[in-house]
Amino acid sequence: MIEERSERLIEKKKPKEPLSPKLPKELKEIEPAPLEHEQVIKRGSIENVSFASEEAEHVIFNQLHFKNVQFEAVILPYSEWTDVVFEKCDLSNATFPHGIFHRVTFKECKLVGVDFHEAALRNVRFFGCQAPLASFSLTNCKHLRFEKCQLRGADFFESDFDNVQLPNSNIDQVQFSGTKLKDVDLSTCEFERLLVSIEDLQGCIISPEQAIPFVQALGLQVKNSED
Secondary structure (H helix, E strand, O other): OHHHHHHHHHHHOOOOOOOOOOOOOOOOEOOOOOOOOOOEEEEEEEEOOEOOOOEOOOOEEEEEEEEOOEOOOOEOOOOEEEEEEEEOOEOOOOEOOOOEEEEEEEEOOEOOOOEOOOOEEEEEEEEOOEOOOOEOOOOEEEEEEEEOOEOOOOEOOOOEEEEEEOOOOEOOOOEOOOOOOOOOEOOOOEOOOOEOOHHHHOOOEOOHHHHHHHHHHOOOOOOOOOO
């Protein structure tokens, strides 16, 4: 009876996977014009084009699959992205302040220095992405998953986490100050140093190997049984 109850408790704590983008089985390839304010782009496949350094506000993107598309240094404040897939795209130094991302997948994308400042991220998945120095400061994150991602030096300052997952990702020197990491599993993450307070670490999940650095951060000394 106790074993069955324990299994149920463990099952309830299993992280919920982000919802996948809802895309039609077939998407017609489209050739978009340069971005404009309050533009709506929807239902299509966009490949091998460049939006680099373009700037527009309140653009809506819906049911789109981007592949090998260049978004370097775009500035798209208040943009909305729903049911979108980015595949092998370059979003380095792109800026999406106050953006809304819902059911979005980034697959093997380059996001060096990308800025999601004060964005809302719902059911967003990053897989195999290079995102060092990315900024997620003051973001509202719910059902967010970074899998096998490079996040070294990224910034999650004062972000709101609800079911954020980081399996097998490099989070070395990531800024988590002001972000509660309760129930966030860091056990498979690679890092040597994190920028985070002891209070914000409460309730996070770590591996036995990671425990010693955290104990040392508390000012405690670890003594081997052989000593």
